[in-house]
Amino acid sequence: MLEPGQIYTIPSDLSFVDTLADGILEHFGSDPLTLSRLTVLLPTRRACRSLREAFLRRTGGRALLLPLMRPIGDVDDDELILGDGLDTTALAEMADLPPPASDLRRRLLLAELIFRHSEKLAEAEAGPRDRSTPEQAVRLAADLVRLIDQVHTEGRSLDDLDNLVPDDYAVHWQQILQFLDIVRVFWPKVQEAEGTIDPGLWSTRLRRIQITSLKKAKPEGPVIAAGSTGSIPVTAELIETVLSFPNGFVVLPGLDQHLDGRAWKAVGDSPTHPQYGMFHLLKRFGRDRSQVSTWPVMLDPDHRRAHPDRLILLSEAMRPAQATDAWRVVPDMGQDALDGLSIVTCATQGQEAMVIALALRKAVEKPMQRAALITPDRNLARRVAAELTRWGLQVDDSAGQPLTTTVPGSFLRLLLEAMERGLAPAALLSVLKHPMACGGMAPASFRAQVRALERRVLRGPKPAPGFGGLLALVPDQNEELTAFIETMQDCLGPLFDLFQAGKQPLQTLVKTHLECAEALARDDEDTSGGDRLWSGDAGEAMVRFMMELADATGEDLQPISGRDYVGLFDALLGGQVVRSRFGTHPRLSIWGPQEARLQHADQVVLGGLNDGIWPPEVDADAWMSRPMRQKFGLPPPERRIGLSAHDFAQAFCAPRVLITRAEKSDGTPTVPSRWLSRLDVVMDAAGLSGVSEDAVPWFAFEAALNRIRGEAVPIDRPAPTPPVSARRREMSVTGIETWYADPYGIYARYILNLKPLDALEELPGASKRGSIIHDALERFTKQMRSGPLPDDAYERLIECGRAAFGQEIYRPAVGAFWWPRFLRIADWFIRRETDLRASLVASFIEEEGAFEIDAPAGPFKLTARADRIDQLADGSFGILDYKTGEAPSSKAVVSGRKPQLPLEAALLRHGGFRSIGRGEVSHLAFWRLTGGDPAGKIEPIKVKDMDKLLDEAMEGMQALVARFDDPLTPYLAVPRTAFAPRYNDYEHLARIGEWSAGGTGEDGQ
16 A cells, blocks of 8 residues: 655666556556546656556556646646646735746847947947857857756755855866856846746746645645656755645665665765765655655566566766775576666767667567667657658657748748848759748749859859849840849838848847748748748748747847848857647657657667767756856766766666667767766676677668668769760860860760850859950950050950950959959060060961861861961961960970860961961960969970971861761760860769779770
8 A cells, every 4th residue: 555655766777757657556446436536746747647657557548537637847827727726825826927028029128238248348348349149149149048947946046146256266266266257247137127037947946836725725636746856945845745634655766776775875965976966855755764664556577568687787887986996796597687778889880870760660560569769869860750651651759840940930040141141152042942931923834933043143153242232244135044033122112221231139030031932942832831831830930930930029239231140140049949730640759859849659768878868968057167056056077977877877767768879970989878888897897798799680670771782882983975976066165175185074074065154153264264364365355456556555455355254344243353353464475475566467366267188987077276376577377275273284285185286276377377377486385374473484385396296286287087987986075084174164074083093904095
């Protein structure tokens, strides 16, 4: 029989909620009225749901009047009023209790205080450069909120900060104590003006009202406080109140009754021990551990979850450090202690996720079996959830999905990024290509317009900021594209204007952000945009956040810039999550350690057992040092490890437990959890072995899933052989150079007709810059082919440059980088040209030439467009080529690898340039025009025998044409890797990185 006023415990090797339900039914279930008058106080609402499910399992689903179940931790004023029969005094106290402040409003108000305080400090000490940003202030406010809530939760007062004498601490902490005047002096005034109080203080006061009412009411029905360790002072007070009732019972979760007396005494000084909280709870009650009884129903062997020796193994592994000398002689434990226990060490976190997913899938194949992953590692949890989808299993993740990664969350963040970057191409396309973006159009039409905008305006150098910069680059007055940009301006213009207008009220920024997001999300069937954007669980969570943020802003918050709003929005959105309400598997769960408390599962997986993950790292308090916390009365940071250890201990004793860890995380070696290391030591001392044997099938299953079906065949070098009829019968001299070095490039460009797109936000590049400079010099030289240069030659060249640059000069990268370089080139060019005109008869600019040769498949035309051909006073000709990048060496030209200039010279010798006629070439040269230091340089080609060079160039070209007139000759990708072109637009299409890594040798063609 249960004895009132007695403290009980349910050992860790029993299902807490099932055993508790069994005991309640056994002792109170004979009378349905007595059962309905029973009150059970549990730590959380989730624990209440678990106990209800346990009653259903125990009764086979038949109708039953359940006890009244109330959560201790999740306090709700309506539940207290309706459920606990509070007296009029308590009701009056509750009515006088100010409401709790909303989380966003509280963080914004504290951030405002922090920001203003930092500005005062900056002005007094270091100047404007040390002022914090609104984003930094919001993140500091989040830490400050946690400190305030912890102060209230531990039953302390902010006024106690006066007891921390600044002179006792280092200068850094003295400054922080001065900074904490924000919460000690200013924050209460802000709350009084707001008419609210901190949620932690509200919850504590509400619980105290409940305790006072319970003491007065002295409920006639039995009251059971179960599952709590009393780590929060007010919770411990509530449990103590229940213990004082005539029909009060307390049930502790997993009290260790195996530790020897010396080790148990050491627990009180070990905050990292899982029993630390219950040790001090019993001490508060004035009870000894020997006075705690086991919950009577545990005597039934059918309810045992794991072998009893598992409890001894756990107790020894968790032994306080001060008493580990006892490991020299450990208690006797049979091999049965390891029944149902497996430890798997994986190579990577990806492998760990797959092993866990396989274990969960196998578990739920059995009817009515429940399986759960328990881990504090959110990255691992997401990986496991993703792996389970390959079998169509949607898992219930108690921690939810970060709102920032959802469709509406990413849409709103990308919209702000585009505004922050002044509609830069990459950022603008990110939001316009988002699935939510429609701009009032049909989705297909909108996507087509976005692609047109990308190809015709956004590709290439970065345009000037804003919609004006986009409109300035619309080609040929394209009315359809202009209309599309104007439509985007209607959608996004209000928010863009706010970002350009300087500091704005936060409320205005939030409202305009919301309106522009809805305008951009609107399609041709949705008049508001909200139907698409705010649908589903994620949409509802996102709109609730935006509405709460809008309500939390007001005139009392100082204006901020658009750039600051971006950081502030990210900081506030960062902690928000969304949980799926429907569509998840009913018997699969992912729990965090806290959510797993008092839960039931037949197969438990403890994942991420690496130090720093489980147990977590103890982060230094940003606001208080360890001595300050101790003097103030706050618990040591290590208590968090103790709570985590208790969660691990409870889950460790499930009937079937799989423990996993990864040796590397993101390529970085990891350290096993200290609990695993302790288990290894105790098992070795006890002579236990074989715990990891179960790892073999999991690795085999994982390898089978990832195994390539069939034999892996290395990829070959591309070798297309199009019919001769599809092959080119005409090629330029620059094409011949590419044809020789990379035939596949010719195939892709001229046979497949694939043209590469310019890069987004392209930096000043050699190709585009070269085209513009060539154009400018062509315009100038055609105006004055011969004779001395006029006095205003430099000014004329500059005007030609402006004409050549055209609209491109409005792109920031072009105006900032290219134009200054062109000015230096123009100065150098005029000086060199002035000297050259003394021996110059005439210059022929951008002359087009052609020469037809006989080839096996028919006539083949060689074409050229020479940058410049100079007729010299001695009757010979010089051929020049302008290079804005690296120029080929004389060795590369003479060897035939760079045949452009020799082929142009051969064309001139054969009369291929009709406007010039036949002519002998006396020299070849490259003019390097970089605009650097020096701005230009003439690099002549050193040739011993010009006629021989030109003959060899023509013979090589004819041999190349003849080879590819053979239908069996393939267009290989980079047949001579040593001669590969520096820039290859088709490298990805030829998959060079794949076949070259396989060791494919050179063809030798």
